[in-house]
Amino acid sequence: MASFRLPRFLLLVSLANIAVVIHPVGTLAKSKNAGKQKHKPFFVFGDSAFDPGNYQYLDGVDQKGPLAYSWPYGQHFSSGAIGRHSHGRIVPDFIADNANLGLIPPCLAPGVNFINGVNFASAGAGVFTDNSGAMNMEQQMRKFEEVRAWFVHKLGAEPARKTLKRAVYLFGFGSKEYLSLYLSGRNTSKSSQRKYAEMVVGNITDAFLEIYNAGGRKFGFQNVGPLGCLPMLRATESSENAGACVEELNSMARKHNKALAGTLKRLGSLLPGFKHSIFDYYGALMDRIHNATKYGLEEGKEPCYRAKELNGGMMMNWEGNNWMEQYMLCQNSSLYVFFDGIHTTEAVNSQLAELMWDGPSSITQPSTLKQFFQL
Ligand SMILES: *[C@@H]1O[C@H](CO)[C@@H](O)[C@H](O)[C@H]1NC(C)=O
Numbered sequence: 159m160a161s162f163r164l165p166r167f168l169l170l171v172s173l174a175n176i177a178v179v180i181h182p183v184g185t186l187a188k189s190k191n192a193g194k195q196k197h198k199p200f201f202v203f204g205d206s207a208f209d210p211g212n213y214q215y216l217d218g219v220d221q222k223g224p225l226a227y228s229w230p231y232g233q234h235f236s237s238g239a240i241g242r243h244s245h246g247r248i249v250p251d252f253i254a255d256n257a258n259l260g261l262i263p264p265c266l267a268p269g270v271n272f273i274n275g276v277n278f279a280s281a282g283a284g285v286f287t288d289n290s291g292a293m294n295m296e297q298q299m300r301k302f303e304e305v306r307a308w309f310v311h312k313l314g315a316e317p318a319r320k321t322l323k324r325a326v327y328l329f330g331f332g333s334k335e336y337l338s339l340y341l342s343g344r345n346t347s348k349s350s351q352r353k354y355a356e357m358v359v360g361n362i363t364d365a366f367l368e369i370y371n372a373g374g375r376k377f378g379f380q381n382v383g384p385l386g387c388l389p390m391l392r393a394t395e396s397s398e399n400a401g402a403c404v405e406e407l408n409s410m411a412r413k414h415n416k417a418l419a420g421t422l423k424r425l426g427s428l429l430p431g432f433k434h435s436i437f438d439y440y441g442a443l444m445d446r447i448h449n450a451t452k453y454g455l456e457e458g459k460e461p462c463y464r465a466k467e468l469n470g471g472m473m474m475n476w477e478g479n480n481w482m483e484q485y486m487l488c489q490n491s492s493l494y495v496f497f498d499g500i501h502t503t504e505a506v507n508s509q510l511a512e513l514m515w516d517g518p519s520s521i522t523q524p525s526t527l528k529q530f531f532q533l
């Protein structure tokens with residue numbers, strides 16, 4: 159796989175060199191003269207963990223359908239539920255706040271100003287293209303092209319190019335591919351799982367290299383979390399193993415994360431100016447699930463918002479089916495790791511965002527998003 163992809167990488171490197179030659183050191187000198195922090199937009203790509211409410215603008219979907227658009231989702235926002243898969247802020251909200259950018263608008267919101275960045279994430283989005291109705295990665299990249307045109311129209315070609323070069327790009331993909339593979343019930347060997355992970359990472363790489371070729375340089379990645387420990391997946395374990403993490407899924411996530419880290423390391427030395435930051439979501443979330451009290455939390459396993467009977471795993475909130483007439487809502491979500499069967503609470507999102515923002519390097523490396531925004 160690696161050797162197969164290499165020629166493409168090399169081609170991209172040579173394209174990048176041309177860009178570097180055309181725009182020599184003048185940019186640097188100028189930004190020094192400017193004397194103040196330059197405006198850096200924030201662009202977010204991913205699935206429901208990062209979705210700021212794009213679903214409501216999609217064609218052909220039942221706008222009232224998804225759970226994320228009704229109480230208790232979004233209860234911490236004065237406007238009420240607005241499509242975030244939590245009761246409050248999600249990780250990109252905290253990052254944008256730290257970077258003094260305010261809330262980053264959904265890419266599909268009509269008539270909004272994109273100058274501080276855009277969030278393309280879409281609940282249910284995968285790396286692979288399917289007919290789920292979500293904006294998959296490929297469609298998010300096409301939307302990015304439209305936004306790039308918006309910047310050129312707004313600022314002019316050269317300032318737009320510089321702005322997109324200073325911008326910070328965050329990617330959070332992969333969960334759907336491993337959940338789909340696992341839930342398909344196929345018996346896959348370790349080596350085919352590894353090949354699968356390499357393909358998923360290869361596809362993600364193609365996507366962010368498009369942005370690199372368009373001038374983007376600072377890329378943050380959230381790796382794939384401990385999928386087998388999500389409450390929804392735990393609930394699928396048979397009675398003898400009831401409530402345990404699904405180790406096979408965790409193992410798939412780890413294979414993905416290893417492939418991602420390897421690819422980024424290799425690219426870092428191949429692509430001029432390419433900078434990356436990997437946030438170890440897997441490790442940070444696993445720690446909170448097993449050591450909740452260490453982080454000021456009380457419940458690491460059960461979700462705050464759930465069905466009265468926790469049997470039948472697929473009955474957990476999954477892709478926003480509003481089936482939960484008999485639900486339980488915890489008293490204080492700030493004490494829970496999980497809000498629903500898949501998504502984390504605002505309290506945990508805030509902690510995760512801080513780690514993504516400023517490390518430590520055991521969790522976020524080799525750069526942090528804070529460094530990207532200060533650079
Ligand atoms: C992912 O990569 C595989 C193998 O290179 C390719 O066949 C497939 O079309 C890619 N899918 C997407 C959505 O890019």
Ligand SMILES: *[C@@H]1O[C@H](CO)[C@@H](O)[C@H](O)[C@H]1NC(C)=O
Nearest residue numbers: 343344345346347348349350
């Ligand atoms: C899965 O496949 C392996 C060999 O590829 C076999 O040893 C194992 O028994 C299979 N497991 C199930 C549950 O079918």
Ligand SMILES: *[C@@H]1O[C@H](CO)[C@@H](O)[C@H](O)[C@H]1NC(C)=O
Nearest residue numbers: 441444445446447448449452
């Ligand atoms: C839980 O905390 C202990 C002590 O800090 C640590 O050794 C362990 O690795 C943590 N568990 C997880 C899953 O991170």
Ligand SMILES: *[C@@H]1O[C@H](CO)[C@@H](O)[C@H](O)[C@H]1NC(C)=O
Nearest residue numbers: 454455489490491492493505
């Ligand atoms: C919820 O828990 C947090 C963290 O312990 C605490 O600060 C807050 O006061 C609690 N809120 C309520 C309503 O009990």
